[in-house]
Amino acid sequence: MNPKRINNIATAVIYGLVGIVVLILLFLIGYILFNGVPDISWKFLTTPAQAFSAGGGIRDQLFNSLYLLVLTLLISFPIALGSGIYLAEYAPDNWFTNLIRTTIEVLSSLPSVVVGLFGYLFLVIQLHLSFSILSGAIALTFFNLPLLTRSIEESLNSVSDLQKQAGMSLGLSDWRTITRIILPVGLPGILTGVILSAGRVFGEAAALIYTAGQSAPIVNYANWNIFDPSSFLNPMRPAETLAVHIWKVNTESVTPDAHLISSASSAVLIIVILIFNLSARFIGNWLYKKMTATR
């Protein structure tokens, strides 16, 4: 066989493999949407789940997922921002910084079930937070921190040094340069990172099974008292999220319409995550255009 033919065959094989991957993705998305979307109705989204009979909805699970997401971002964003600023602006280039980077890498590569078990051990048992939204949010923070920190660091690093020098030459202090010049320029990248991490957090289940719990008690959506156990805002109540719900109806529960519930819930999950992904791209670009002179 001459080299030209081998070249052609290799190219064809590569095209074939790429085609298969694209087909797999199309099948996945298509399967979820075709099976799930017809079952999504307003009623499905607004009725509570049923344990033993068909016809249950996902009202509480959906709310829990969103509430947990907000709490997680509230806790993890400030910490990740501080760490990101440290790594991008303050960290000297020495063994200690190297150690910190390794630590963050270790944290990001830990299996989420290990992070969840640590959360169970530390938050639920040692700190007596019991199975609660708060435990779940903190466990998700562990899981979210390394990725968010890295994306913030990267977007701060991509800010041109000239901007920093300009700030310095105006006599601004380090901190002012960072908060008034570098952060605004890096904002589009940071926001994209936050939204993408929100998608990841929204779909996470393994870290939540033993921290936020697997039960969704009936809550009162008119009760705004955050300390009341029946209030929907109370962070100390157990909360099964949408992803955990899908896992649970498929493995442990006796709900007769498990397949319907999980396909519709999967579709909801995928749609929300698609929205996150698209908006991350869109908002990032839009903000970047708005805040800089790029056309």
Added chain:
Amino acid sequence: MKEIQNKLLTKSKATREDHFGRAICYLCIGLIIALVVCILYFITSRGIATFTQNHVNIWGFLAGTNWNPGSVDAHGNPEVGALPMIVTSFSVTVLAAAVATPFALAMAIFMSEIAGKKGTKFLQPVIELLVGIPSVVYGFIGLSVIVPLIRKIFGGTGFGILAGTIVLFVMVLPTITSLSVDSLRAVPLSYRQASAALGANRWQTIYKVILRTAAPGILTAVIFGMARAFGEALAVQMVIGNAVLMPKSLVSPASTLTSKLTTDVGNTVMGTLPNNVLWSLALILLFMSLFFNLLVRFIGKKGSIKK
């Protein structure tokens, strides 16, 4: 006079802000380090309790094949052989990585060498979407499509290593692909030009020059993919069958370390042997994750491209 002296000697508002901001950043990074130390300490101290408090033979734990923590065998030792789970975990990991690597390499070569900007623009979202699909959804699709399909073709229950491999293959594909793309792109353009100047065609250049230069990076990508596969819990748990048996074939029900952990931690009492051995399983996961990390570091040091 006093006023001027005061003004010169006290810190300005900007300086105080500066120190305050710096302190907050140090605090944040300190928090992350403390967290990692905490995780390592807690899991390790719990994980070794099996061996220190319950006096289980560590070899019996790693190489034993009977898992039944509630009862004891003929010699009075508890039956806590974790080998079936260790073997299953490693087999799904290695198989998934082995299946995914050719696809990932094809995707990476296509994106960096063949397709140009347009193809990349098309494939980038494909990868991002594959990453974005949550693991429970992969598990659900595996449960409702892959498992029945295997049942139809091979008979049996359909649960097992094969189903786990297929699900994990799709899950690690984007990880391996995106890291491989990075390493292919890091090969300097001059290498391609030099190869072309010698008269090599595209495949010769890719095969003889680019893939070899990028080999350490690709290896890193595969290891990261394996780390993800090894630690994945729910998707695997849903399709593997959850029977702690030595896997006899690819289509017999088995159980991985992660799947055992997800199903059993809630059913055991803290501080008892059945609970302690579960933490020992978590410790194995932790060690493997650290090991994958070390391996990546080692390869990174040895094989970085010198320009």
